[in-house]
Amino acid sequence: MIQVIRINHVSLLVADTQRALGFYHGILGLAINRQRPELGFPGAWLDTGGGQQIHLLELAVDGSDRQLPEHGGRDRHLAMDVDDLEAVRRALDEAGIDYTLSQSGRRALFCRDPDGNAIELIEV
Numbered sequence: 001m002i003q004v005i006r007i008n009h010v011s012l013l014v015a016d017t018q019r020a021l022g023f024y025h026g027i028l029g030l031a032i033n034r035q036r037p038e039l040g041f042p043g044a045w046l047d048t049g050g051g052q053q054i055h056l057l058e059l060a061v062d063g064s065d066r067q068l069p070e071h072g073g074r075d076r077h078l079a080m081d082v083d084d085l086e087a088v089r090r091a092l093d094e095a096g097i098d099y100t101l102s103q104s105g106r107r108a109l110f111c112r113d114p115d116g117n118a119i120e121l122i123e124v
Helices: 017-027 085-095
Strands: 009-014 031-033 043-049 052-058 077-082 099-101 108-112 118-123
Touching: 009 017, 017 031, 017 043, 017 052, 017 085, 077 085, 085 108, 085 118
Parallel strands: 009 052, 077 118
Antiparallel strands: 031 043, 043 052, 099 108, 108 118
């Protein structure tokens, strides 16, 4: 029987790597992993701790035909643990990024990156 140990990485499509890095690195503080090999297209690898990563893959994608729900919890999303949800709220407020609080009552919120990918941030 196969036993999955953990998620190694999650890949997200972005239209502009530098703009996406402004969110993931600049606002959320994820470290850029400089060991990304030349893959023939722009992108970046970000370390999220515990050997796990987010891979940003730059690809011209027109997502305008998809209606995104206002609350990211009702959409495909990436969830990450954080140690201080209030610090996240302050950073998002300062950056002018909209978010919604978890509808379950947990200490969590949902926002979207510059490309509309839903992100859940959960206080642990």
